[in-house]
Amino acid sequence: MMAGKVTGLQQGAGRIFVVSALFLIAGTFLWAIQVLPVIxxxxxxxxxFPPCCLSLGLWWMARGRRGDVPFVGY
Amino acid sequence: MIEALFAAVLGGLLLLGLHRKVIARVQQRPGPPVWQEVLHTLKFSFKSTWVPETASPGLFVGIVLVAIGIWTAALAVVLAGGSILIIFGVYMLHKIVEHGFGLSSGSPYGKFGAVRSVISAASEIPLFVSVAAIAVFTGSLAISDIVAYQAVNGPLLIIAPPAAFAMYLVILSKMPFSPFAIVEGKELVSGYKTEHFGVWRAGLEVANAIKTSVLLGLFLLLFLGPLSPFAFVVAIVILLVSLSFVCAVTPMLAPFDSVTIQALVTVVMLGYLVLLGVIP
Amino acid sequence: MSSLGGAPWYILEFGDELVYFTPYTTTLLILALVFTVLALVSRPERQVEALFGTDAIYAKDTTVDQMRFRRFMAIACGCASMGAVVTGDLFNFTLFVALVGITNVGIVAAVKNRHVQNAAFQYGLVALTATVPLFAGAGIVAATTGTLSIVALASGTVPQAPFFARALLCLGVVGEGMAPFYAAKAEMFRAPGAPYVIMCSLSSLLIFLRVAEVVMVI
Amino acid sequence: MIWQEYSVGLLVVLACGIVAFVALLLEWDDLHRLLLIDLVEIPSLGVIALLGTDLAEALILPGLVVGIAELLALSQIYLHKEGIADRKVSGLNIEVISKADAPVIISVILIVYGIVLSGFTGGGIAGLGIVFFFMARGAKEHFSLLEMASGVSWALWIAAFFVFMVLPQYWFLALMGAAIGILLKVTVKMALVGMMWGRPDE
Incomplete structure (x- = not known):
């Protein structure tokens, strides 16, 4: 998930999103039919939820750019 | 849970947008539209994202996940009617999250924002005293018990107004533009948020939205008791508008003054507790 | 106890020592665990600073040697706070809290900077002093109630711990968790290494939260 | 009643604590404050000791260890802070002691007495004898060897506890194992303290 020289970053984020979203949906379904305890x-x-949330945005726009140094040019 | 989560995120963003709108109107500006914060979050999620070169990558990313995670957990506790102590813990942990946000980037602005978040620890003590006062009346710290108590005995807002006041102050100190929001002082650019841009910032906005919903909703549950969904929405808007008015007409305090005022409130609340006979 | 931290889910017994998991302590445990893992996996950041009086800026680097020690201390600190939040024995609690105090000093003391070391030393003095009320509180609780088990104390079968002892416990924890207040003096933040410095604040916060529960139930 | 005796002792301890804290407030020199705080720690152990039961003994040990650990850590920080970490230190450099037979005799007596006592207290006394010997003679021993001996005896101690838990019928063996283990461990650990005079080779 860390930006850097990774080229498949967006791909990886997309996979995380799909997997976590599937798990969330499956969990909701299992809870609704009362298989999964509520806790x-x-x-x-x-x-x-947090990785699902972040990986959606990363999949969209993380270009795998090199980082910059903060505090320069504000 | 999922639907409550989405409602909390969307509702929280709309509430924050309303907050900005009311402040603008009080200050005789047109202000942004109410859904501005929603657009804001969407805009941030669609922005190009990377990690600054000087940052500590693990913490830089991990802290965003933690921020969303702890408030999701807080929401779950409120929904389950669990212990108010856990919410108290999450609220205090939010300070650590701000701290981590600021420190992880290596930027001096973020660093000073983080230092201020440590100073603002004073705002948590009124909350603790408020929690203790509630426990004195209801004999329990479970939210469900407190709500049930109020269904029988009437709202705690009338029974224990000082506790409500302390909690109000606590919520106020976490609202943007509030007199106590020293962590986001404009002299520090955006305080602890300065270096978190793009998706990271969107994640932070989501966490803030859940935080706003949880804190405002918790206040209503703790001090007004059971409400119908419609009444709940109306009450939450009224509560928010009152907060916005306070934010609109007060300047941001200097860190020292902010801590002094919160410490004074704590002393007053301790006096109230002594009066109630908790502390012999 | 059923109403404060929630009913215990699970009680793990080692003889008269015990560890219990209520929703509250479990939440605290998970938080300590998450931040310990973060300290374990993340590299320290490089602080960007401006040279006074010039336009030049530079980024501080952390040497591997220093980092190894501080990371170890941060992890030890995480483990100590995990122990402090789940233990069901009052004396173990005070020991873990004292351990948090030592490791907090260790996290910052490895930095070769006079200001940071000065802050660490002063904090260490406070932490060392705080062991007096901490142990004294636990000792008085043991003397007046005859037990140190928090579960037994909470059950109401033994006399309630005196207010004085509870106040001493709080005082001790406040002293051991002093690090963030020294942080407010901004001296500690001359030390780079956010994942480790954050462990100082987190551990003190966790022991505060835990002692709040402990003094309410005993 | 016991509580009344206890409260008298408590008052004495609290008075000690208050005196020490006042001294702490008046003192500004960092080194003196460090020493004073060590004095303050003793009353806190006194409070526990006033319990006067086996439990108290079990509780004092960890308290003492934590206190000593903090004290050692803070002294190290003090050395670094004041920039005197690399100053050369060499034992008690007193000719009378280093040539006389007295330190040897006193050490031997302490060690024998410690072995007779056995257990933690015995280890403490025997260790004190060795500390005294090393301090007087400034001997350089094999640090790592002593550390290993300490580790092995600690393992013996722990193993004895497992015997208590798993095979309680062999309690006598376990008791002896634990007593000897802790005796050796404490002795060796204290000997290490006696040798900690900085590293001459650095």
Whole structure:
């Protein structure tokens, strides 16, 4: 997930997004049919929601650019 | 949970947008549209993103995940009617998150924003006293118990107004543009957020949105008790507008003054606790 | 205890020593764990500073040798705070808190900078002094109630711990968790290495949160 | 009643603590403050000791260890802070002691007495004898060898505890193992302290 020289960054982020989103949907479904206990469902959401959220944006626009030095040119 | 999460994110962003709008109107400016914060978050997610060269990459990225994660957890606790102590912990942890945001980039602006977040630890003590006062009346710290208590005995806002005031101050100190928002002082560019741009910033906005929804909703649950969904929305808007008015008409305090005022409030609240007979 | 930190999910017993997991302590444990892992995996940042009176800026580097020591200290600090938040024994709690104090000093003391070392030394003095009320508090609780187990103290079968002892415990934790207040003097932030410095604030925060629960239940 | 005796002792300890804290407030020299704080720590152990039970003994040890660890860490920081870390130190450089037979005799007596006592207290006393010997003679020993001996005896101590838990019928063996293990460990550890006079080769 870290930007740098990785060229497949967007691809990787896309995969993370798809996997976490699938897990979230599956979790919701399993909870709705009362297979998954509610506490596990919540744990799943708390763990997976943040990466799902970030990887969507990264998949969209992370170009794998080299970082710059802050504090220069403000 | 998922639907509540989306509602909290969207609702929180709209509330923050409303906050800006009300402040602008009080100051006789047109102000941005109410959905500005939603657009803002979308805009940030579609921006080119990388990690600054001087940053500590693990922390730089990890802290965004932690920020979203802790407030999602707080939302889950509110929904489950769990212990208010956990929310208290998450609220205090938000300080560490601000701290991490600022320090991880290596930028001096972020660093000073982070230092200020440590100073603003004073704002957590009123919350703790407020929690203790609630526990005195209801005999429990579980949100569900507190709501049930109010269904029988009427809102705590009337029973224990000082506790409500302390909590109000705590929420106020975490609102943008508030007199206590020393971590986001304009002399530090954007304070701790300065170096988090693009997707990282979008993640932070999401966390802030959940935070706003959770804190405002928690205030209503703790001090007004059970409300119908419609009444809940109306009450949350009224609460927010009152906060916006305070933010609009007060200047940002210097860090020292901010800490002094919060410490004074804590002393007053401790006096209130003594009056209640908690501390012999 | 059923109403404060939530009912315990699981109690792990080693003889009379015990560790218990309520929703509250579990939350704190997970947070400590997350930040310890972050300290474990992340490289330190390079602080950008402006040279006074000029336009020049430079980025501070952290040497590998220094980093190794500070990372170790940060992880030790994370482990100590994990212990402090889950332990069910009052004396173990005070020991873990004292350990957090030492490791906090260690995290900053490795930096070869006079200002930072001065801050670390002064903080260390406070932390060392704070062990007095901390151990004294635990000792008085043991003397008046005859037990050190937080679960037994919370169950109400033994007399309640005196207010004095609880105040001493709080005082001790405040003293051990002083690091962030020294941080407010901005001296500690001359030290680069955000993942480690953040461990100082986090561990003090966690022991504050835990002692809040402990003094309420005992 | 016990509580009344306890509270009298408590008052004495608190008085000690208050005196020490006042001294701490008045003192501004960093080194003196460090020394004073070590004095302040003793009353806190006194509070625990006032319990007067086996539990108290078990609790004092970790308290003492934590205190010593903090003290050592802070002294190291003090050395670095003041820039005197590389100053040369060489034992107690007193001719009378280093040539006389007295240190040897005193050390031997302490060590024998320590072995007779066995356990933690015995280890402490025997260790004190060795510390005294090393300090008087400024001997250079094999640091790593002593560290290893300390580690092995610690392992013996732990193994004895496992015997207690798993095979309680062999309690006597375990007791002896634990007593000897802790005796050796404390002795060796204290001997190491006696040799910590900086590193002459650096």
């Amino acid at each position: 596990w469902y919540w744990a799943e959401v708390i763990i997976l």
